Amino acid sequence: MVRFKNKLTLTGTATMAALFLGMNASAARMDMVDVSNNNGYMSMAEYTSMRNEFGVKAVTAKISEGGTYKDPYAASNIANVQAAGMYINGYHFARYATKAQAIIEADFAGKTAKAAGLPVGAVLATDVEAEEQNSQSQATNDRNNAAFMKEIQKFGYRADIYTSGSWANNKMTIKDKTGWIAAYPYVVNGKNWYSTNHAWQWSSTAKFRISYGGFDVSQLNSNYYTAGQKSTIKPTNKDAVKANNRKANKNIYKPASSVKWVKESKTYTLKTAVKLRTGASTSSNTITILPAGDTVKTDRAIIQGGYRWVRQPRFYGYGYLATGPASNTLEYVKSGATHTYYTVKSGDSWWEIAQRNGLNMTSLASQNGKSIYTTIYPGQRLVVW
Incomplete structure (x- = not known):
């Protein structure tokens, strides 16, 4: 979920053609975007563009990491997403390796989210993809994740797990009707990957008209990330949403020519x-x-x-x-x-x-x-x- 952003001045309509780089995702929609400090400051206008022109419904902002790091842009992201009339959620980048550490990190994340203005009822997911969890057994990761999610609910937030497709039900258990799974296939061929989970993050290279840099974009397969809050989400340019989705779903990915046996x-x-x-x-x-x-x-x-x-x-x-x-x-x-x-x-x-x-x-x-x-x-x- 770490992203790097280089904001540039955008003029004219030429950039409308360069919306997404990456892959064919014929089943995928741009329902949710996640952001962090590495995207830099994101204005209300940028989020409004995502909503009106791309049909983005929800944004999930990084809140914290480990037991000490607070994302400096969490408060502005939360405020500007809400001002743009979209659903806002948060995520915590997990560093825990024990149950005790998971509870400590959940308390830290919950308090940080409250201070940043994350509304009660939002999802505060645990992002589990670090070296600390890679060295643990599936049973240990399941125990730690359960402890984090139970603790985070004490702050009024709904819990979920974000992880990669290669870790789901391997490094940790992700049951049906739960989970936010990242997997970036070459070709989707009409298949809705992880359709039984809450969300499928299908690209890490999304580009939006007035925002530069690569963004994670996800398709929502349930209303979990758009529930528990009031929202005025209504894309005002439906033709643009359709056109931009068509461009995003074109098969423009070509494997590098240097890939060899x-x-x-x-x-x-x-x-x-x-x-x-x-x-x-x-x-x-x-x-x-x-x-x-x-x-x-x-x-x-x-x-x-x-x-x-x-x-x-x-x-x-x-x-x-x-x-x-x-x-x-x-x-x-x-x-x-x-x-x-x-x-x-x-x-x-x-x-x-x-x-x-x-x-x-x-x-x-x-x-x-x-x-x-x-x-x-x-x-x-x-x-x-």
């Missing part, structure tokens, strides 16, 4: 039946269907066509199979599969590490339980395969 010597055990194909494409002919429990030895891998593909040497040539969608690269493989790790060096970026390993950087970040805006540090180990 990389060496991989692995043995995977399948947890579901997978088609072995003559090529790395869902349109390639099927050689056979490998049953669940079968083991597959590979020598190459690539992110291509929305999937992570691996190559299996065979007596006659090769077979190709997907280990899962690019945003969740081991969905079809048992979690016990071994990984290849890369140790972050000084000066590295998500883009550089991804290019070096033949990956898409959003997929690389997602399979490590992070977003491309999460800060990485020298010495960290990242899963690259």
Whole structure:
């Protein structure tokens, strides 16, 4: 959820064509945007533009992080979103690793939200995607998240969990009719990802007409983030909303031309039946269907066509199979599969590490339980395969 913003003066209508960069999201709507200090000061006019021209209904503003950090723009974001007639919610970036720490952070977040003016009835979600939770068991994270959410409700706020698709029901339990899940696929193909959860964050590169920089944008699959408050939300330019949604949903994403097959010597055990194909494409002919429990030895891998593909040497040539969608690269493989790790060096970026390993950087970040805006540090180990 960390965003960087560079405000520029906008003139004319030329910028209307550059609304979104990123991906095809034919099922996705721009219902909710989240903001933090890294977006800088956001005016009422900017939020009004989001509402009138893009159909944004709700904004979720960063309130706090850990046990000491207060977002300096929380109060102005809350006030300006409300002035624009939109629903306002908040989120706390979690650093807790124990139940006691979760309660302390919830108390800090609740008090900070009250001071910043977050109205009673709003959602105050816990953003769980940090190294502190990555090293915990699912049971421990579930216990800590439950403690945070129970405590936050004492302040009159409704609770929820934000996390990545690769962490949901892996690093922590996210039940149906709960949760705000981030997953940035190559191609949605009409599929409404995470339709049984409250919200699906489908892009981190949204651009709005009078606001510069990349924004997280989510589709709401329930009224959870638009309940408990009064709102005058009514997009006044319905034609613009339709046009901007059409432009946002165009298939303008093109994988980097430099993405190539990389060496991989692995043995995977399948947890579901997978088609072995003559090529790395869902349109390639099927050689056979490998049953669940079968083991597959590979020598190459690539992110291509929305999937992570691996190559299996065979007596006659090769077979190709997907280990899962690019945003969740081991969905079809048992979690016990071994990984290849890369140790972050000084000066590295998500883009550089991804290019070096033949990956898409959003997929690389997602399979490590992070977003491309999460800060990485020298010495960290990242899963690259």
